[in-house]
Each structure stands twice: as structure tokens, then as C-alpha cells.
Amino acid sequence: MKRFAIVGGGIAGLAAAYELEKARTRGADIDWQLYEASDRLGGIVSTTRIDTPEGRFVLEDGPDGWVTEKPWARELAVELGLADQIIPCNEDRRRTLILIDGKLQPMPPRMRMMVPEDLTTLEGSTLFTDAARAAYAAELANAATLKAAAPTQDESVASFVLRHFGEEVLNKIGAPLLSGVFGGDVHKLSVRSVMPAFVAMEQEHGSLIASLQAKAADRGPRPPQPAFTTLRNGMGVLAEAIVAKLPAERVHLNRSALSIKRERGMWCLRTSTEVKNGKSKRHFNHVLLATPADVTRRLLEPHAPNSAALIPSDASSAVLVAMAFPAAQAASITIPEGFGFLVPQSPAGSVISTEAQRSGETCSSTGDRFQLLAATFVEQKYPGRVPPGARILRAFFSGPTADALSTEPDPTIAAAAHDQLSTILGPLPAIDPALTTVRRWPRSLPQYEVGHLDRLAQLDDLITTLGGLTLLGNAYRGVGVPDLIRGSRAAVRTLLS
Numbered sequence: 487m488k489r490f491a492i493v494g495g496g497i498a499g500l501a502a503a504y505e506l507e508k509a510r511t512r513g514a515d516i517d518w519q520l521y522e523a524s525d526r527l528g529g530i531v532s533t534t535r536i537d538t539p540e541g542r543f544v545l546e547d548g549p550d551g552w553v554t555e556k557p558w559a560r561e562l563a564v565e566l567g568l569a570d571q572i573i574p575c576n577e578d579r580r581r582t583l584i585l586i587d588g589k590l591q592p593m594p595p596r597m598r599m600m601v602p603e604d605l606t607t608l609e610g611s612t613l614f615t616d617a618a619r620a621a622y623a624a625e626l627a628n629a630a631t632l633k634a635a636a637p638t639q640d641e642s643v644a645s646f647v648l649r650h651f652g653e654e655v656l657n658k659i660g661a662p663l664l665s666g667v668f669g670g671d672v673h674k675l676s677v678r679s680v681m682p683a684f685v686a687m688e689q690e691h692g693s694l695i696a697s698l699q700a701k702a703a704d705r706g707p708r709p710p711q712p713a714f715t716t717l718r719n720g721m722g723v724l725a726e727a728i729v730a731k732l733p734a735e736r737v738h739l740n741r742s743a744l745s746i747k748r749e750r751g752m753w754c755l756r757t758s759t760e761v762k763n764g765k766s767k768r769h770f771n772h773v774l775l776a777t778p779a780d781v782t783r784r785l786l787e788p789h790a791p792n793s794a795a796l797i798p799s800d801a802s803s804a805v806l807v808a809m810a811f812p813a814a815q816a817a818s819i820t821i822p823e824g825f826g827f828l829v830p831q832s833p834a835g836s837v838i839s840t841e842a843q844r845s846g847e848t849c850s851s852t853g854d855r856f857q858l859l860a861a862t863f864v865e866q867k868y869p870g871r872v873p874p875g876a877r878i879l880r881a882f883f884s885g886p887t888a889d890a891l892s893t894e895p896d897p898t899i900a901a902a903a904h905d906q907l908s909t910i911l912g913p914l915p916a917i918d919p920a921l922t923t924v925r926r927w928p929r930s931l932p933q934y935e936v937g938h939l940d941r942l943a944q945l946d947d948l949i950t951t952l953g954g955l956t957l958l959g960n961a962y963r964g965v966g967v968p969d970l971i972r973g974s975r976a977a978v979r980t981l982l983s
């Protein structure tokens with residue numbers, strides 16, 4: 487019998503456990519055990535549901551959906567019997583706003599990240615200056631030159647966007663959009679790791695705009711599919727449905743992996759126990775480490791000191807505040823059409839307008855000290871998240887701001903979010919703590935810096951040499967829920983084949 491240990495019960499560890507359990511129930515001669523440090527499964531994937539006399543509020547603690555183009559979360563959801571829970575975003579209301587000089591400006595329609603499909607959509611846009619519009623037109627005109635000069639090596643996301651569209655597009659939308667997903671610094675992030683589709687588009691067409699136009703021509707008159715997909719009762723349902731398929735006796739909560747050690751051709755996994763200061767040891771043929779990058783680095787370092795430099799060392803933190811307003815309060819809130827807004831982390835994106843800054847007038851007690859990165863107008867993005875007429879506003883702080891905020895108590899964090907949102911959107915009703923969630927995700931988004939793919943290749947070699955180990959989770963080949971599901975399921979299938 488082959489024995490497997492999974493360490494870490496986030497979505498990556500759960501997807502691996504699900505695949506192992508499927509094989510076991512089909513008769514494979516295997517045993518598996520899952521060890522999770524906390525008292526719950528799902529990791530960052532978690533939903534808080536609040537039932538009120540008016541109806542249910544669905545507040546996401548982490549991811550609020552997935553990119554529809556990536557089929558692997560949907561496939562798993564269908565397999566888990568959740569087909570009737572799968573819902574698309576409100577595609578007809580999709581619009582992203584950018585905070586420029588204290589005002590929310592809509593991004594032009596039909597853009598794929600910072601790339602427009604149709605240059606005419608830029609004409610009436612108040613977001614861009616004529617210089618940015620000219621840079622877009624030049625990108626299309628220079629397709630052949632861009633193709634001939636396409637780099638063969640990795641580069642930063644900033645350098646890639648600058649080559650195509652220049653500084654204004656990078657600062658106004660490129661950096662905030664990328665930071666919204668990866669929480670990082672575009673001058674360090676690897677374009678080949680975080681935007682591989684765009685690199686492929688450049689290699690084929692030179693111009694990214696030309697590439698989108700070619701795709702649109704192939705698609706014909708069919709409307710594009712909704713950009714995002716989620717589950718009716720929240721993303722937490724995905725984790726909960728996997729857990730329901732796993733025998734409880736194989737899942738060990740409050741059991742933190744302390745070390746792994748090679749002994750007689752097996753891995754000896756030492757974990758904490760539920761008894762204070764207790765420790766337990768168990769031997770496995772194979773250990774799947776689905777732990778956050780910092781934990782994986784610590785567990786691996788004694789066996790492969792070189793691995794430390796190969797696993798991303800920088801990671802961005804996130805702090806999320808979701809505040810729900812029942813219909814009676816929500817009626818006084820005016821929100822522009824769209825899914826939400828992004829705040830460029832530069833003077834242009836300051837919450838306080840430059841005019842107000844000049845006059846020394848600041849609009850909130852926290853001022854720009856805790857500057858938002860993004861906010862979501864939840865009920866405009868997804869159906870069924872609130873009772874009729876109600877609203878949820880979700881504020882997202884990232885990077886150093888999130889690190890600074892996360893040491894503050896919940897009411898201070900919620901007040902910072904409320905202050906920033908009130909400054910941008912206009913006065914908001916007071917927060918009801920019973921309808922507000924504050925979630926801290928420290929160092930949760932590993933930064934794939936330039937050269938990440940080369941380091942991964944070296945890490946793969948090192949892990950193969952050690953034998954009996956697999957690395958899963960968001961430090962390697964994508965941070966999105968679909969990527970993690972795909973990675974974990976594929977890894978287990980390979981192990982069992």
C-alpha cells in the first residue's frame with residue numbers, strides 16, 4: 487500500500503485529497519491523510535453567510551469567483567454536483583472604474599486588461615489623454631516591429647506594458663489591474679509567469695490589439711462569454727463540497743506540520759497534536775506540500791538548502807473588508823454602474839484629489855495613510871449576493887498598506903475602509919458590525935518575480951532528486967483557484983499513473 491500525506495487544507499490541498507480519495511474508492515491500494523494547521527479547511531477560499539429577516543447576505547472572505555476562460559474550477563464544481571450553483575457574473579453590467587485625481591473614470595468597454603479590442607472605444611474615454619490614445623494607435627501600427635523585437639527572455643510586467651503602450655497606460659490601468667490580482671509590484675513581477683497569454687499574443691501578432699482583433703474575428707458575432715463565474719452561495723461552497731466527499735477520519739485539523747525527514751526510504755512527517763505541545767510522527771511514501779510558500783520553504787530547507795532561493799521569498803498581504811447594507815440604508819448610497827474600482831498606487835490615484843491636497847483639506851481621519859487598492863460593488867458584479875434593494879461594498883487593501891493595517895483591531899480596519907469608500911463614493915451609512923467582515927491574509931500572494939519560470943525548473947529538478955515529494959499551492963504555477971485545482975488534480979493523477 488502506498489501512503490500519501492497532504493499538508494495544508496487550502497483549495498490546493500483539498501483538490502489533491504479529492505483526487506486521492508476518488509482513486510482509493512475506485513480500489514487503488516493507497517492510504518492518504520490530510521494535515522491542516524488551522525481549525526477549518528479551505529484556506530483563503532471561505533464565505534460568510536449572514537441570514538437576516540430580509541434575506542441572505544453572501545460575503546466572500548477571499549476569492550469571489552474565477553476567470554470563466556479557465557475551465558478547471560467549473561469542471562470540479564460540476565463533478566461535485568454543484569452544476570446548479572454555478573452562476574455567471576452580470577456581464578451586461580461589467581465595467582471597471584479607475585480613481586483618477588479623486589474621481590471615478592470608467593475604463594472603455596471590451597478591454598482585456600489594458601488592451602482594447604477596438605480603438606474607437608477609446609475616443610470618448612475620459613480616462614486617457616490624447617497621448618495615451620496615440621500610444622494605443624501606434625501599438626497597432628507597429629505590429630511588425632513589435633513582433634520582430636519580441637524578447638526571448640523574461641522581463642517585468644512594467645517593461646512589457648511600457649514597450650506596448652507607454653507610461654500612462656501602465657500607471658493608470660496596467661499596474662492597478664495586475665496588483666488587483668497579484669498584489670505586487672509590476673516592476674518586479676515576471677511577465678512570462680503572470681501574463682503568459684499576452685506574451686504568446688505578442689509572439690504571434692506583435693501587437694496585442696491586433697491579436698485581440700484576430701480573436702474577435704474568429705469568434706464572429708457570438709458575444710464573448712461572461713468574464714467571471716462563481717457559485718450561488720459563495721466560493722466557500724467549493725471547499726465545503728470537497729470536504730463532504732472526504733472521510734472525516736482522514737482529515738486532521740489543528741495539526742501543524744513541524745518537519746519532514748527522510749528515514750528508510752520514507753518521509754517521516756512530524757506534526758503537532760491537539761494536546762498542547764504534543765507531537766506525532768508518521769511515515770509516508772509521498773508527501774504533498776500544499777502549504778503557503780513560507781511554510782514550504784521552512785519544511786524543505788534542511789533537505790535542500792538551495793530550495794530557499796528558488797521558492798518566491800516576497801509575498802503580498804491582503805486585508806478585505808466587506809460591509810453589507812440592508813435595503814433601508816442602501817437606498818441612500820449612490821454607486822456608479824460597474825463591478826467596482828481600482829486605485830492606482832501613485833499620486834494620480836490618490837483618494838484625496840490633488841486640489842484638496844493643495845488646499846490642505848483632507849477628507850477622512852485615516853486620510854491616505856491606508857490607501858485602498860480596489861473595491862467591489864458586490865451586488866452589481868454577481869446576482870443573488872444580497873436581499874432585494876440591499877448592497878455589499880468590499881474594500882481590498884494590499885501590500886505594505888495591508889501589512890500596516892493588519893495589526894490594527896477589526897473596528898479600526900473597518901473604519902479605514904468606510905472612510906476611504908465614503909470619500910470616493912459620497913457619505914455612506916454607518917457600519918453595522920454584525921453585517922461587516924474583516925479578513926486578514928498575511929503574505930498570501932507569492933510574488934512571481936522576473937526569472938520565476940527558470941527558478942521553478944531548478945526547483946522541479948531538486949524535488950525530483952529528493953524523491954517522494956510534490957509541491958502544490960499558489961507559489962508556483964498560478965495563484966487563481968482554477969490553476970490550483972488543475973495543478974493539484976494533475977499532480978495526483980501523474981503520481982497514481
Ligand SMILES: Cc1cc2nc3c(=O)[nH]c(=O)nc-3n(C[C@H](O)[C@H](O)[C@H](O)COP(=O)(O)OP(=O)(O)OC[C@H]3O[C@@H](n4cnc5c(N)ncnc54)[C@H](O)[C@@H]3O)c2cc1C
Pocket residue numbers: 493494495496497498499521522523524526527528529530531547548549550551552553741742743744776777778781804805806927930931958959960961965966967968970
Ligand atoms: C484577498 C484575496 C482574493 C483573491 N481573489 C481571487 C479570486 O477572486 N479568484 C481566484 O481565482 N483567486 C483569487 N485569489 C487567489 C486564491 O484565492 C489563492 O491563491 C488560493 O486560495 C490559495 O490556495 P492554497 O491552497 O494554495 O493556499 P491557502 O488557501 O493559503 O491554504 C494553505 C493552507 O495550509 C495551511 N497551513 C499553513 N501552515 C501549515 C502547516 N505547517 N501544517 C499544515 N497546514 C498548514 C493553512 O492553514 C491553509 O489552510 C485571491 C487571494 C486573496 C488573498
